[in-house]
Amino acid sequence: MRTIFFLLQKEFLQIFRNRSMLRIILIIPIVQLVILSNAANYEVKDLSIDVVDHDLSSWSRRLTHKLTASGYFRLNRQTFDREDGFRDLQRDQADIVLVIPPHFERDLVREDKVTLQLLVNAINGSKAGLANAYAGSIIRDFNRNIRTEWLALDERNGPPVIAVTFSNWYNTRLDYKIFMVPGILVVLVTMIGAFLSGMNIVKEKEIGTIEQLNVTPIRKHHFILGKLIPFWIVALFELAFGLLVGKLVFSLPMAGSLWLVFLFAAVYLWVMLGMGLLISTFTETQQQAMFIAWFFVIIFMLMSGLFTPVENMPHWAQVITWFNPIAYFVKVIRMVLLKGSGWADIQFFLLVMLGYALVMNGIAIWNYRKTS
Amino acid sequence: MQPIVTNALTKKFGDFTATNAITFEVKQGEIFGFLGANGAGKTTAMRMLCGLLRPTSGEARVAGYDVYTQADKVKRNIGYMSQRFSLYEDLKVKENIRFYGGIYGLGNEAIREKTRQLLQKLEMEAEADLLVSALPLGWKQKLAFSVAILHDPSIVFLDEPTGGVDPITRRQFWDLIYEAASRGVTVFVTTHYMDEAEYCDRVSIMVDGRIQALDTPRQLKAQFGADSMDDVFLKLARGK
Numbered sequence: 001m002r003t004i005f006f007l008l009q010k011e012f013l014q015i016f017r018n019r020s021m022l023r024i025i026l027i028i029p030i031v032q033l034v035i036l037s038n039a040a041n042y043e044v045k046d047l048s049i050d051v052v053d054h055d056l057s058s059w060s061r062r063l064t065h066k067l068t069a070s071g072y073f074r075l076n077r078q079t080f081d082r083e084d085g086f087r088d089l090q091r092d093q094a095d096i097v098l099v100i101p102p103h104f105e106r107d108l109v110r111e112d113k114v115t116l117q118l119l120v121n122a123i124n125g126s127k128a129g130l131a132n133a134y135a136g137s138i139i140r141d142f143n144r145n146i147r148t149e150w151l152a153l154d155e156r157n158g159p160p161v162i163a164v165t166f167s168n169w170y171n172t173r174l175d176y177k178i179f180m181v182p183g184i185l186v187v188l189v190t191m192i193g194a195f196l197s198g199m200n201i202v203k204e205k206e207i208g209t210i211e212q213l214n215v216t217p218i219r220k221h222h223f224i225l226g227k228l229i230p231f232w233i234v235a236l237f238e239l240a241f242g243l244l245v246g247k248l249v250f251s252l253p254m255a256g257s258l259w260l261v262f263l264f265a266a267v268y269l270w271v272m273l274g275m276g277l278l279i280s281t282f283t284e285t286q287q288q289a290m291f292i293a294w295f296f297v298i299i300f301m302l303m304s305g306l307f308t309p310v311e312n313m314p315h316w317a318q319v320i321t322w323f324n325p326i327a328y329f330v331k332v333i334r335m336v337l338l339k340g341s342g343w344a345d346i347q348f349f350l351l352v353m354l355g356y357a358l359v360m361n362g363i364a365i366w367n368y369r370k371t372s
Numbered sequence: 373m374q375p376i377v378t379n380a381l382t383k384k385f386g387d388f389t390a391t392n393a394i395t396f397e398v399k400q401g402e403i404f405g406f407l408g409a410n411g412a413g414k415t416t417a418m419r420m421l422c423g424l425l426r427p428t429s430g431e432a433r434v435a436g437y438d439v440y441t442q443a444d445k446v447k448r449n450i451g452y453m454s455q456r457f458s459l460y461e462d463l464k465v466k467e468n469i470r471f472y473g474g475i476y477g478l479g480n481e482a483i484r485e486k487t488r489q490l491l492q493k494l495e496m497e498a499e500a501d502l503l504v505s506a507l508p509l510g511w512k513q514k515l516a517f518s519v520a521i522l523h524d525p526s527i528v529f530l531d532e533p534t535g536g537v538d539p540i541t542r543r544q545f546w547d548l549i550y551e552a553a554s555r556g557v558t559v560f561v562t563t564h565y566m567d568e569a570e571y572c573d574r575v576s577i578m579v580d581g582r583i584q585a586l587d588t589p590r591q592l593k594a595q596f597g598a599d600s601m602d603d604v605f606l607k608l609a610r611g612k
Contacts, residue, residue, distance in 0.1 A: 005474070006470075017463075215447055215450065217447045
């Protein structure tokens with residue numbers, strides 16, 4: 001125990017003497033939270049639309065007005081020439097082009113039938129899908145209004161329409177930031193767990209002091225605990241600091257117990273620290289360690305459900321996420337903070353993490369050789 | 373009982389035999405010079421004796437403990453100082469002393485007392501609160517040596533301890549070595565400086581993984597008809 005105490009004392013002295021380290025610890029959480037959670041926004045609004053109106057009738061104007069009044073579309077250009085629309089699509093100035101054919105009003109009145117054309121810039125698939133869906137639903141709504149007006153029926157006697165009312169649970173105002181902040185906190189503690197621990201061990205290899213430690217009576221587990229515990233503490237501190245920033249800046253809801261979040265983080269961090277330790281056992285320089293850690297963290301992060309829902313992934317990719325520790329923590333922290341999930345809801349995930357931590361550290365310790 | 377005893381100690385890396393069946397003894401309180409050209413197998417032999425490297429075959433006992441089965445006991449009873457590293461540059465002088473004292477199991481009182489004595493002996497009281505990175509190389513080496521024997525080991529291994537410093541500082545360093553040896557500490561030292569070899573009680577010279585000569589500097593010079601250890605070394609290392 002005394003040995004570990006001296007090792008910890010040394011590590012903390014080194015961590016706090018390193019000025020860039022201190023800056024990293026204090027500035028990264030603020031930058032990541034404030035910038036990333038504002039930037040990583042998937043709400044689609046202000047789609048720019050070109051309306052190619054060949055009809056210029058009162059009905060075509062009503063349709064245009066209905067689209068722009070919805071709040072989703074901003075009128076970029078109103079023109080008679082379809083080529084203008086094409087050009088704007090090509091120049092990325094329009095996200096969507098609505099082409100209203102000549103005789104729109106006449107055909108609507110006489111033939112009861114008319115065809116509109118929507119051209120959607122689909123470079124960004126999800127944005128295109130949303131643009132298409134918004135425009136489609138607004139046009140359908142427009143269509144229904146016409147029918148009720150012409151049939152001179154008021155809404156009550158109109159053709160039967162199923163009206164759906166809905167309310168958003170857990171994030172009532174659909175605030176994207178509240179969804180993102182917990183996930184970004186996960187990224188934060190992951191960076192400290194996976195990167196700093198491994199790099200710190202490899203640094204002792206690089207400067208050669210590990211040789212000196214190896215001839216002392218320090219035991220394997222002393223050394224490992226002495227290396228991992230400091231970053232475990234720093235990462236938990238980061239989580240607390242990040243939650244505080246989240247609360248103050250974003251009014252992050254904390255529906256569930258913070259103790260659960262910290263309990264889960266404490267176990268989760270051992271997975272990441274174990275990964276850092278494992279990487280340090282087969283790398284010789286900080287550069288190598290950094291690169292390998294980055295490789296895994298970026299894959300884990302992109303497949304974690306942080307930015308894109310796991311449910312949208314193909315089945316094989318979903319199977320991979322069962323082995324993705326970041327995915328578990330992202331899921332659990334959102335469940336607890338936003339939904340107020342309790343012990344019963346997360347205990348399975350906690351068990352998985354515990355198993356993961358044991359396996360990861362087991363392999364790392366087995367791989368770590370004090371004598372060659 | 374002799375502090376270091378080896379019998380046909382061998383280390384192979386694949387097909388390459390780094391240390392080929394070396395057999396020697398080192399006596400209590402002796403300054404034992406371990407010489408050889410680069411790549412002759414000195415460092416490998418030393419690493420095996422320190423419990424850092426597992427021998428392929430042969431026997432070795434250090435401080436009375438077997439290097440295969442009692443590596444932990446070996447480590448507890450030896451001090452070690454390698455050429456460049458051993459102190460943490462981003463820790464202060466006294467923090468380094470405290471750290472190494474602590475991991476060798478010295479109590480707080482002992483650490484305080486040892487720190488005081490050590491700084492006094494090295495005349496470094498004023499530098500106690502300086503970062504090691506701010507010290508000149510020669511001072512670092514003297515400090516590293518003193519830290520390596522802080523826990524009063526019976527043997528201290530020095531791996532090219534005076535590389536890159538001026539002759540005066542080297543002389544001062546050797547005063548520290550003599551002082552330790554006079555207290556009964558066995559000193560096992562590798563060096564490339566032949567004038568340092570003259571300071572040793574006995575010297576072994578390794579060539580291609582084998583010990584080709586082992587005796588006092590005086591006897592070696594007589595044996596090879598040489599004026600200095602420099603000549604002895606050149607004759608051995610070249611004369612294949």
